[in-house]
Amino acid sequence: MARVNTMQCITVQVLLTGDELMSGVTTDSNSALIAEKLAQVGLTLHRKVTVGDNIRVLEAEMAALASNSDIIIVNGGLGPTIDDLTAEAVGKLIDKPLVEHLAAIQHLEQWCRARNYPLNAANNKQAFLPEGAIVINNPVGSAVGFFVEWNDCIIICTPGVPSELHVMLDAEIIPLLKQRFPQANSPSITRLQMFGMGESGLQQTILDTFPHWPAEVEVSFRAGAPTLELKLTTFDESHLPQKEEWKNKLMAVVGDCVVGEGPTNLQREVVKLLTQHKKTFTTVESCTGGLIASMLTEVPGASVVFEAGFVTYSNNMKQKLVNVSADTLGQYGAVSDAVVREMVLGALAKSGADFGVAVSGIAGPDGGTALKPVGTVWIAWGDKQNVRTQCLVVRRERKSFQLTVAAVALDLIRRQLLGILAEPIYFSTYH
Amino acid sequence: MARVNTMQCITVQVLLTGDELMSGVTTDSNSALIAEKLAQVGLTLHRKVTVGDNIRVLEAEMAALASNSDIIIVNGGLGPTIDDLTAEAVGKLIDKPLVEHLAAIQHLEQWCRARNYPLNAANNKQAFLPEGAIVINNPVGSAVGFFVEWNDCIIICTPGVPSELHVMLDAEIIPLLKQRFPQANSPSITRLQMFGMGESGLQQTILDTFPHWPAEVEVSFRAGAPTLELKLTTFDESHLPQKEEWKNKLMAVVGDCVVGEGPTNLQREVVKLLTQHKKTFTTVESCTGGLIASMLTEVPGASVVFEAGFVTYSNNMKQKLVNVSADTLGQYGAVSDAVVREMVLGALAKSGADFGVAVSGIAGPDGGTALKPVGTVWIAWGDKQNVRTQCLVVRRERKSFQLTVAAVALDLIRRQLLGILAEPIYFSTYH
Numbered sequence: 097m098a099r100v101n102t103m104q105c106i107t108v109q110v111l112l113t114g115d116e117l118m119s120g121v122t123t124d125s126n127s128a129l130i131a132e133k134l135a136q137v138g139l140t141l142h143r144k145v146t147v148g149d150n151i152r153v154l155e156a157e158m159a160a161l162a163s164n165s166d167i168i169i170v171n172g173g174l175g176p177t178i179d180d181l182t183a184e185a186v187g188k189l190i191d192k193p194l195v196e197h198l199a200a201i202q203h204l205e206q207w208c209r210a211r212n213y214p215l216n217a218a219n220n221k222q223a224f225l226p227e228g229a230i231v232i233n234n235p236v237g238s239a240v241g242f243f244v245e246w247n248d249c250i251i252i253c254t255p256g257v258p259s260e261l262h263v264m265l266d267a268e269i270i271p272l273l274k275q276r277f278p279q280a281n282s283p284s285i286t287r288l289q290m291f292g293m294g295e296s297g298l299q300q301t302i303l304d305t306f307p308h309w310p311a312e313v314e315v316s317f318r319a320g321a322p323t324l325e326l327k328l329t330t331f332d333e334s335h336l337p338q339k340e341e342w343k344n345k346l347m348a349v350v351g352d353c354v355v356g357e358g359p360t361n362l363q364r365e366v367v368k369l370l371t372q373h374k375k376t377f378t379t380v381e382s383c384t385g386g387l388i389a390s391m392l393t394e395v396p397g398a399s400v401v402f403e404a405g406f407v408t409y410s411n412n413m414k415q416k417l418v419n420v421s422a423d424t425l426g427q428y429g430a431v432s433d434a435v436v437r438e439m440v441l442g443a444l445a446k447s448g449a450d451f452g453v454a455v456s457g458i459a460g461p462d463g464g465t466a467l468k469p470v471g472t473v474w475i476a477w478g479d480k481q482n483v484r485t486q487c488l489v490v491r492r493e494r495k496s497f498q499l500t501v502a503a504v505a506l507d508l509i510r511r512q513l514l515g516i517l518a519e520p521i522y523f524s525t526y527h
Numbered sequence: 528m529a530r531v532n533t534m535q536c537i538t539v540q541v542l543l544t545g546d547e548l549m550s551g552v553t554t555d556s557n558s559a560l561i562a563e564k565l566a567q568v569g570l571t572l573h574r575k576v577t578v579g580d581n582i583r584v585l586e587a588e589m590a591a592l593a594s595n596s597d598i599i600i601v602n603g604g605l606g607p608t609i610d611d612l613t614a615e616a617v618g619k620l621i622d623k624p625l626v627e628h629l630a631a632i633q634h635l636e637q638w639c640r641a642r643n644y645p646l647n648a649a650n651n652k653q654a655f656l657p658e659g660a661i662v663i664n665n666p667v668g669s670a671v672g673f674f675v676e677w678n679d680c681i682i683i684c685t686p687g688v689p690s691e692l693h694v695m696l697d698a699e700i701i702p703l704l705k706q707r708f709p710q711a712n713s714p715s716i717t718r719l720q721m722f723g724m725g726e727s728g729l730q731q732t733i734l735d736t737f738p739h740w741p742a743e744v745e746v747s748f749r750a751g752a753p754t755l756e757l758k759l760t761t762f763d764e765s766h767l768p769q770k771e772e773w774k775n776k777l778m779a780v781v782g783d784c785v786v787g788e789g790p791t792n793l794q795r796e797v798v799k800l801l802t803q804h805k806k807t808f809t810t811v812e813s814c815t816g817g818l819i820a821s822m823l824t825e826v827p828g829a830s831v832v833f834e835a836g837f838v839t840y841s842n843n844m845k846q847k848l849v850n851v852s853a854d855t856l857g858q859y860g861a862v863s864d865a866v867v868r869e870m871v872l873g874a875l876a877k878s879g880a881d882f883g884v885a886v887s888g889i890a891g892p893d894g895g896t897a898l899k900p901v902g903t904v905w906i907a908w909g910d911k912q913n914v915r916t917q918c919l920v921v922r923r924e925r926k927s928f929q930l931t932v933a934a935v936a937l938d939l940i941r942r943q944l945l946g947i948l949a950e951p952i953y954f955s956t957y958h
Contacts, residue, residue, distance in 0.1 A: 116749050118572045120562030121756075123554060127577075131551030141549045143584070146558075146575035153574070176727040177748065210922055212956055218727045218734075236924070238727075257750070259927075318552060379817075379838070385824025386810075386817030389838045393816025394926055396892055398840070404848060405838030407810070407820045413835035413878065417848075447844065461827055495825055 106277060108139050109165045111157060112146040113172040113182060114256060126171050126254075126261055133265045137274045138281045138331075139167070149179035151188075158189045162249045167273065172256035174239040176218040182253050183242070187226040190246045194224040199231040200240045207238050232268045236260050243272070250276065284336055286328040286343055289355045291362060291507050292522050295319050298326065298350065305349055306342075313339050321496075322503035323361055352518045355510065362506040363391040369513040370401035370451070377509070378449035379405040380418050380439045382430065383457035383473060387502040404447040408439065414456075418442030431456050431468050433485045436476035444480055451512070453477040453505045459494045473501050477508045484508075488526035537708055539570050540596045542588060543577040544603040544613060545687060557602050557685075557692055564696045568705045569713040570598070580610035589620045593680045598704065603687035605670040607649040613684050614673075618657040621677045625655040630662040631671045638669050663699050667691050674703075681707065715767055717759040717774055720786045722793055722938050723951050726750050729757065729781065736780050737773075744773050752927075753934035754792055783949045786941065793937040794822040800944040801832035801882070808940070809880035810836040811849050811870045813861065814888035814904060818933040835878040839870065845887075849873030862887050862899050864916045867907035875911055882943070884908040884936045890925045904932050908939045915939075919957035 110130055116122040124146065131141045145161065147153045154173075161168050173182035187194050200223035208215045222239045225231070232241035232252070237260040243252040252269055254261050274282075290298065295317045302315060309315065314329040328346075330339045347354060356365050370377055379388045389405035392398050406417050411430055414420040419442040420435055428434045439454035457473025464470035471491040478484050486508075490500050504522060511520065541561055547553040555577065562572045576592065578584050585604075592599050604613035618625050631654035639646045653670045656662070663672035663683070668691040674683040683700055685692050721729065726748045733746060740746065743766040749756040759777075761770045778785060787796050801808055810819045820836035823829050837848050842861055845851040850873040851866055859865045870885035888904025895901035902922040909915050917939075921931050935953060942951065 115747060118562060118575070119566065120559035120572075121749055123556050123559050125554050128551035128554050131549060135550070141551075142579075143588075144549070144575075144577040146577075148573075157574075177730050179747070212958065213725075213728070216727070216731050218731050316550075316552060381817075384821070385829070385833075386812075386820030386836055386838065387824075389817030390815070390821045390929075393818075393838070393840065393890075394929065396925060398816070402816075403841035404844035405817055405840075406848075407817065407824070407836030407838070409824065409830055409836075410834035417835060417837075417877070446848070459824075494827060498821075498825065 106139060106166045107142045107164065108134060108167040108169070109142055109161050110144040111161055111168060111170045112144060113149060113154060113170065115148045115179065117146050117172070118148040126256065126258055129258065129262060130169055130171070130265065133270050134273070136282060136285070137270055137277065138283060139273065139277065149173065149181055151181050151185060154181055154185040155188050158185055158251070162189060162247060162251065165249055168249060168251045169269075170251065170253045171261065172254075174222065174241065174253060174255045176222055176238065180221075180239075183225050183229075186229070186244060186251060186253060189251075190226060190228075190244055192227040192229075192244075195227045196223050197225045197229070197231055197240075197242075199233075200225060200242075203231075203233065203240055204238060232264055234260050234264055235267070236263050241269075281331060283329045283331045284333070284339065286339060286357065287359070288326045288328075288343075288346075288357055289320075289360055290324045290326055290350070290353045291322060291355050291503060292353045292520050293324065293350065295324055297521075298324065301350065302346070306345065310338055310342065313342050322499055323355060352511070352516045353521070355507075362503055362510060363395050366506050366510050366513070367392060367395040367398050367401055369510060371397070373513060375401065375450040375513075376448075377402050378443045378447040378452040379505075380443035380452065380454040381405070381407050382409060382414070382439075382455060383459045384455050384498050384502045384505070385409060387498050388453065388455070388505050391502055391506065403449060404443075406443055406446075414439060418446060429468070431458060431472055431474055433474055433476075433487070436474040437483055437485055440476040440478070440483055441480065451477075451479050451509060453509055455501055455505055457490075457497075457501060459497050461494060471497060473497075475501070475505055475508065477505065477512065486523060488522065490526050537570060537598065538573045538596045539565060539598040539600070540573055540592050541575040542592055542599060542601045543575060544580060544585060544601065546579045546610065548577050548603070549579040557687065557689055560689065560693060561600055561602070561696065564701050565704070567713060568701055568708065570704060570708065580604065580612055582612050582616060585612055585616040586619050589616055589682070593620060593678060593682065596680050599680060599682045600700075601682065601684045602692065603685075605653065605672065605684060605686045607652055607669065611652075611670075614656050617660070617675060617682060617684060620682075621657060621659075621675055623658040623660075623675075626658045627654050628656045628660070628662055628671075628673075630664075631656060631673075634662075634664065634671055635669060663695055665691050665695060666698070667694050672700075712763060714760050714762045715764070715770065717770060717788065718790070719757045719759075719774075719777075719788055720751075720791055721755045721757055721781070721784045722753060722786050722934060723784045723953050724755065724781065726755055728952075729755065732781060733777070737776065741769055741773065744770050753930055754786060783942070783947045784952070786938075793934055793941065794826050797937050797941050797944070798823060798826040798829050798832055800941060802828070804944060806832065806881040806944075807879075808833050809874045809878040809883040810936075811874035811883065811885040812836070812838050813840060813845070813870075813886060814890045815886050815929050815933045815936070816840065818929050819884065819886070819936050822933055822937065834880060835874075837874055837877075845870060849877060860899070862889060862903055862905055864905055864907075864918070867905040868914055868916055871907040871909070871914055872911065882908075882910050882940060884940055886932055886936055888921075888928075888932060890928050892925060902928060904928075906932070906936055906939065908936065908943065917954060919953065921957050 173180045229242040241254045312335040316327045318325040386407045408414040420438040424434045436454045440452045444452045454476045460470035471489045476485045604611045660673040672685045745760040747758045817838045839845040851869040855865045867885045871883045875883045885907045891901035902920045907916045
């Protein structure tokens with residue numbers, strides 16, 4: 097699938113700094129974010145260099161990069177500690193002293209005041225930037241970013257904290273680059289958040305179903321946890337109708353796995369659907385230990401649809417809090433169709449919610465048996481009139497098991513609220 | 528704080544190749560693995576360069592690296608497809624043709640036979656390596672690795688698949704480097720997981736309290752969420768007693784914030800302490816929506832100490848599930864000292880647990896008032912005889928607010944179980 101990119105003439109390089117990136121303690125995800133954001137304005141990364149916190153190494157690297165780049169994005173080294181050296185290295189390169197910047201000091205004062213922190217020497221250091229640098233605001237952290245222009249190269253310095261980088265790219269850096277490089281041909285990207293199909297399965301399905309998929313509509317994937325993002329990209333405005341056409345063809349085949357378009361996820365969609373339907377929801381969790389409730393309540397406005405959740409980790413508490421009968425537990429065991437059915441009915445009765453989900457399983461690493469190995473989980477979902485149940489075997493490490501089961505629970509409610517009748521693919525893969 | 532590194536004379540650089548690393552589709556974790564393994568033989572990474580699958584760019588990069596490295600580890604580009612270019616680029620650099628290597632072809636034949644795959648042209652390509660190269664076995668994949676020595680530089684080429692790289696590093700590459708560089712001196716690292724102090728505050732405290740901190744004991748930080756890792760590193764065995772001595776001095780000052788040593792976290796320590804004390808625990812959560820329970824039940828063996836948790840998101844459910852009185856809610860509001868006190872007592876009574884924690888707050892973005900702004904949270908913790916409460920104002924974005932509050936709740940129980948009397952620093956910073 098070839099693509100058309102008019103911007104190959106603009107060289108963008110990334111310089112990642114930090115001993116933690118060199119020692120292997122930290123894995124860099126920032127450069128992937130930068131690449132993704134650059135792609136929005138038609139710019140592609142040419143090369144990435146990573147070095148530790150050493151002023152001489154940094155200076156040499158910056159000089160080398162500046163000699164053959166149009167844009168350098170420096171990431172890291174803007175913090176308050178002595179091993180944060182980016183401003184110093186840029187100052188050396190462009191031969192400017194570090195001076196206190198008003199915008200930076202005002203930001204730091206406000207930031208410290210809001211947190212009742214003293215504006216100590218360490219924090220104050222973050223206001224010293226190369227003379228002539230332009231401050232890039234950081235709405236979520238103490239260290240501002242900045243950029244300088246030097247020898248036909250724009251050098252943009254960004255913080256290493258991913259959440260701060262994210263906000264600053266969206267709010268200032270990408271708009272700045274779009275303005276500076278208006279000839280760039282922004283690709284148009286449609287992002288589908290999917291749940292229930294793996295990357296290779298989805299790719300194979302597309303290959304098998306659409307042997308004549310057009311080269312103008314680039315398909316790519318980004319594996320998330322627990323969702324998978326499928327991206328359809330066109331690089332020319334004239335191809336937009338084609339993208340729409342092939343998206344619809346794709347939706348006809350895998351639409352039940354598409355949670356939503358754009359930046360969304362399972363919990364957002366479930367809260368949205370419940371709100372639209374004016375329905376309330378409850379959870380009763382054993383092996384997921386509160387994760388389903390926690391994911392739902394991440395969503396602003398969740399309180400409208402979610403009043404109560406139960407974490408019934410022990411058999412005793414399954415009886416006491418949601419009225420599972422001792423007989424059922426004794427006869428079938430905690431990880432069983434009958435128990436999750438009673439759990440969800442008990443939670444619906446106690447909370448008065450319209451819909452509910454119950455899970456009971458063996459997260460491991462211990463607790464498995466020959467009949468119910470680690471990874472076995474029973475899920476019940478529905479309303480008082482209609483409870484459905486399903487057994488899955490999710491053979492994953494404990495934390496990943498919990499996340500997968502919580503996501504499946506949310507997806508089953510999503511499917512019920514949307515009236516999707518097709519059985520999810522994971523019913524046959526997890527067994 | 529200077530450091531003494533006997534190995535600074537050996538320069539190791541990593542060259543990562545692959546379009547997927549440039550586009551942001553794939554996040555590199557291989558270089559972290561390489562760094563970790565190198566550290567075992569006292570070698571530290573000097574620099575990493577990442578480039579796409581372009582033969583001219585690769586050749587130029589290899590030539591530049593070879594001019595100033597003792598060891599180059601190339602990762603990626605050994606596979607069967609046309610964009611796997613590593614062998615070709617190395618051949619160009621050292622001016623040797625690619626020839627079929629017997630060890631490689633035998634491996635490929637065996638690999639294909641075991642899987643009933645044809646040894647097609649694409650697979651066969653993987654046996655063509657620079658003349659004179661020495662094959663590195665790949666017990667888990669089709670592509671072998673190889674190394675060449677050229678101009679006092681050893682160039683080691685490894686596959687991009689993490690599991691293959693892992694096995695090859697352990698089995699052949701690290702032993703090879705240990706044999707070639709026997710003078711290397713492995714660093715000794717002590718990792719302290721801390722909660723309740725920020726990076727800058729901790730560094731300032733160290734600077735203020737220990738102006739004569741020895742250069743032989745390197746101090747570094749890694750900000751995590753919600754904990755902070757403090758590392759003490761020595762590079763010579765003779766400095767180990769010093770590291771221990773200064774660690775103890777540090778513990779005397781900030782020991783109450785040290786959650787544990789090595790790879791641990793708040794939830795693990797809480798589960799460990801509860802298990803040691805043979806005590807059980809319950810949670811009743813409003814604004815954290817199940818996150819505290821979810822964090823606890825991430826820990827294998829949590830079921831021994833945690834039987835039940837309550838997510839009481841609405842006022843109605845606070846009354847119904849944990850017996851908060853309607854009068855108290857009416858008089859003080861859900862986010863109040865009196866309500867969290869009744870919440871924790873109700874949860875202790877309903878669950879029969881020995882210890883409990885309750886939180887009620889305003890996660891935002893909406894719901895704040897002048898008297899109780901977004902970020903306000905009341906926490907109650909303790910046992911039936913002794914419930915303590917505290918109000919904090921955590922001005923962070925919703926998800927970060929929830930994580931911080933959950934971590935504070937776990938930390939308060941940790942402090943109680945350890946009998947720490949000192950008031951946590953965050954009582955004064957979050958208000």
